[in-house]
Amino acid sequence: MERSNTLFDDEFLKKLEYLNLISKQMVPGHLHGEHRSKKKTNSGIEFSDYREYVSGEDTRNVDWRTFLRLDKLLLRTFEEEADLPIYIFIDSSASMDYGNPSKFDHARKIAAAMCYVGLMNQDRVNLIGFNSGVDKQLSARRGKSQVWNTFQFLEAMTTRGSTSMVRSFKGFFSSRRRRGLVVVISDFLDPSGFERAFDMLRHYRQDLFAVHLYETEEREPKLPDEVLLKDAELGTIERVKITPSLMDSYRELFDSHSESIEAYCKKNGWGYINTSTETPFEDLVLQVFRQGRFLK
Amino acid sequence: MANPGLVTGLAVASLLIIAILYWIKPPPPTVIVSSSILWTRLMRERKRSSILDKLRRLLSILIACIIAVFIVAASGGPELISSEESEIKNATIVMDNSGTMATLTRDGSTRWEHAVEVAREILMGSHPSAEFLILDTSGQIVSRVANTKWKALEELEKLSISFGDNVQYPVLRSRDARLVFISDGVSSIAVPAMTETISVFEPAENVGITSLTVSSGLSESASAPRGFVQVTNGSLNVKEVVIGVSGLGGKNTRESLTLKPDSSVTSVVDLTEFQDGPLRVSVTSVRDAFPKDDLAYMVKPLSSKSKVTLVTSGNVYLESALEAMSNVEFSVIETESYDPMDVTDVYIFDRFKPEIPPSVPTLEFLIAEQSSQDIVSVGSFRSLGDHPVLRGVTLSDLRIEKVSSPSFITDDSEILWGDIETPLLIAKILDKKSVQVGFSLEGSNFPLQPAFPIFLANTIDWMLESNVPAFVKQGRVVIPTDNALILDLDGNSIEANVFDGHTIFHAIAPNLYSIRQGSDRSWMPANLTNYNYTLVNKSRLNSGAFSGVGIKSDDRLNEQIKPNLWSLLVSISLLLVALEWFTYHRRITV
Incomplete structure (x- = not known):
């Protein structure tokens, strides 16, 4: 499979194969579609529990041996085997087009790796590009054959506009969606903040894994004494006189912004990873795997 | 100190320049950031709290202005004035830079160095606004314009000892100023009244060559x-x-x-x-x-013998006198045998005027046609003059009865003896030297005088000697030679000027100069053979006056060293530059 695209070249694909292999080693016994659902059914392979028989129910699952012993009609229940929907949200706002390589390219590579592993695990992978709302989406895909579709989708994505996670999540989850794992790959530089958006995910009872991307120079900007800072998303200009104390304050604010996201995620039992674009994407993906949230 | 008005003007100008430079400072560059959310939040918080941020620019301008003002003020050379210096006293300081000021004192420095030190003390201890006129006894400083102490110090440093004879107190305009003369008192300079004389004399030992x-x-x-x-x-x-x-x-x-x-x-x-x-x-x-x-x-x-040819019809006196001279190779020829092309060093013409004069020096005894009514007579042992021809020629009871017509005198003639009407002896220096005797030997008892051979020897000596003087004094030397190359004892070329066919240069004692013109070379010693210099203790001043002034211990010098305001300003400016550098790199200032 010769691919000329620079974003997902052969080297990248090799890395994906490697990541997939590693993911299998990290989660022993992990099988296709083996994600457990909390829903109990009367059919299935893995026994879950007993419950009392209700008149009119199918008698095939009645445990007759127990009836003989206890003189009670009990039905055997099984755990439903359900494939896990994965919703990968990629921030495609203008702020992501920053750095070299850009945060957006990095985000797409991470998303591609997650898609690949997910599709290989027979998960239902949804890809959603968002900025001020849902920009583009690739509805649920499953199976290895969908790998190139997802790659094409990712390659076709572009950055533009401002960020609004609230509107994006609201737009996506307002149509009935199954509960699943929501992966948000973003710089989380949302003018309206991240709290409301995350509250919304909680409301929809989604599991969240936040991948917080930043460019090293965003944290340690090299700026002259006095500078006009132009916002790449909003176009607003801020006149700033740079002082060492201001730079210290900025770094503190930057870190506290990350910490507040992490704290929110922790509080809700969600996963969070904070990484710069200098970190190789495969390392980041392995970090995600290690957290055990993505692979079950 | 420089003109305060000028300094103020400069300070104001530099402040304006700084203000303009800050005002026309280019706008800050625009940098695109992924999001200014954090910056906006940060600036909102800081604007409420930081006063220093608002003052950064002002602080920067203030430091720059202080540096500029201090540097401009320092360039004016301001000083801290003590109460002793509060009175403005203008002064004229006359420096005796005659030769004896080169005499060494006990501490190893010369009287001149002490004199300069004394003058420097006077200048440094004066009010900054006081004006000074520095003059010298050798005329090295011509200007009569008073200057600030700093300019006066510069003038003082330029002065040097002069070994020439022309030593005199400078002519001064009458001015209402303190008049100070710093001298060792050896040179016989007439000092005007009301002059405050500071002596730098100290007895010294000296033995010198006074004549050579x-x-x-x-x-x-x-x-x-x-x-x-x-x-x-x-x-x-x-x-x-x-x-x-x-x-x-x-x-x-x-x-x-x-x-x-x-x-x-x-x-x-x-x-x-x-x-x-x-x-x-x-x-x-x-x-x-x-x-x-x-x-x-x-x-x-x-030391070679000179070849002298006597052209005469017969003169026993001349022939006898010349024959007696051991260093003269003497020959006599008849007037008819005279040939100007003959090789000889000197011609002596006895009552003979050749149609074609020779190219060598000539001594001519002219034909005495005019009978002097008043017979010229000279009393006993009278010296005739200072000319080398007459050196040692003293006459006793000389009588001259016949003299030549004075018409032989030309514009180039120098009358050595006699007057314009009765010239008895004249000398000429044109392309060659010649001496003419305006009376006949037969008509006088001059050949019988004991000084006659001396006169002949002197004349031959003088005519054969180089145009370059045998000895010269220190100072300005004039050589009757055009465009001569003058070298000192070390072979260094001496700067010389040519004026009216003469080469003029300044001799610095003692030295032996080599005068070269084409292939000719002659030597010219310039010696300091002068009683006035050798007698270094013949001072009109006593050394007591010197003990208090001039020689100072290091402690006294240190006492006088005090920080000047200008140096303080420069130091502060440097500190502020360092501060600005520090604050700029720490981004405290812009």
Whole structure:
């Protein structure tokens, strides 16, 4: 499979194969579609529990041996085997087009790796590009054959506009969606903040894994004494006189912004990873795997 | 201190420049950031809290302005004024820079260095607004414009000791200023009344050469060339002196003498063994404080015989006198045999005027046609003058009965004896030297005078000697030669000017100059042989006045060193520059 695209070249694909292999080693016994659902059914392979028989129910699952012993009609229940929907949200706002390589390219590579592993695990992978709302989406895909579709989708994505996670999540989850794992790959530089958006995910009872991307120079900007800072998303200009104390304050604010996201995620039992674009994407993906949230 | 108005103007101008530079500072660059959310939040918080941020620009401008004002103010040379200096006293300081000021004192420095130090003290201890006029006794400073102390210090540093004879108190305009004369009191300078004289005199020991002459032997009874070295003890003590003579060919001579204070002795040195050319004479004595007069040079003249041709119809006096001269190769020819192309050094024409004059020097005894009504007579032992031709010629009961017509005098003639109406002896220096005697030997008893052979020898000596003087004094030297190359003893070329066919340069004592013109070369010693210099203790001032002034201990000097305001300003400016550098790099200032 010769691919000329620079974003997902052969080297990248090799890395994906490697990541997939590693993911299998990290989660022993992990099988296709083996994600457990909390829903109990009367059919299935893995026994879950007993419950009392209700008149009119199918008698095939009645445990007759127990009836003989206890003189009670009990039905055997099984755990439903359900494939896990994965919703990968990629921030495609203008702020992501920053750095070299850009945060957006990095985000797409991470998303591609997650898609690949997910599709290989027979998960239902949804890809959603968002900025001020849902920009583009690739509805649920499953199976290895969908790998190139997802790659094409990712390659076709572009950055533009401002960020609004609230509107994006609201737009996506307002149509009935199954509960699943929501992966948000973003710089989380949302003018309206991240709290409301995350509250919304909680409301929809989604599991969240936040991948917080930043460019090293965003944290340690090299700026002259006095500078006009132009916002790449909003176009607003801020006149700033740079002082060492201001730079210290900025770094503190930057870190506290990350910490507040992490704290929110922790509080809700969600996963969070904070990484710069200098970190190789495969390392980041392995970090995600290690957290055990993505692979079950 | 510079003009305060000018300094203020400069300060204001520099402040304006700084303000304009800050005002026209280019706008800050625009940098695109992924999001300014954090920056906006940060700035909102800081704007409420930080006053320093608002003051950064002002602080930066303030530091720059202070630096500029301090530097401009420092360039004006302001000083801290003590109460002692509060009174403005203008002064004229006359520096005695005559030769004896080069005398060394006990501390190893010269009287001149002490004098300069005294003058410097006066200047430095004065009010910044006081004006000073620095003058000297050798005329090195011509300007009569008073200056600030700093300019005066510059003038003072330019002055040097002059060994010339032209030493005099400078002509001063009457001005309402303190008049200070700093001198050792040795030179006989008339000092005006109301002059505050500061003495830098200190008794010193000195023995020096006060006279040096050389005799070729032509005009002397002895035929051997000899040098006459006069040595004078200018010390206050008896001195043991060694006179040394060195030159090419001969064995160096040394003669030891004992000299009483203020006494002189003449040593005769036989130069026979030495080759023709320059000789060095030195005087050595212990603790000599004035080394400039310890060395002198002389030149031994050519020792070959001069060829003299007498053209005459017969003159027994001349023939006898010339025959007696050992250094003259003498020949007599008849007037008819005269040929201007004949090779000879000197022609003597006796009552003969050739149609074609020779190219060599001539001594002419003119035809005395005019009978003098008043017979010229000279009393007993009268010297006729200072000209080299008449040196040592003293006459007794001279009578002259026939004189020549004065028409032979031309514009180039120098009357050596007689007057314009009755010229008896004239000399001419044109392309060659000539001496004309305006009376006949037969019509006078001049040939019978004992001085007649001396006159003849002097005349031949003078006519054969180079145009370059045998000795010169220090200072301005005029050589009657056009475009001569002058080299000193070390072979360095001396800067000279050409004026009216003469080469003029300044001789610095003592030295032996080589004068070159084409292939001709001659020597010219410039010696400091002068009683006025050697007698370094003949001061009108006493040394008591010197003890309080001039020589200072280091402690006294240190007391006088005080921080000037300008240096303080410069130091503060440097500190502020360092502060600005620090604050700028720490981004405290912009």
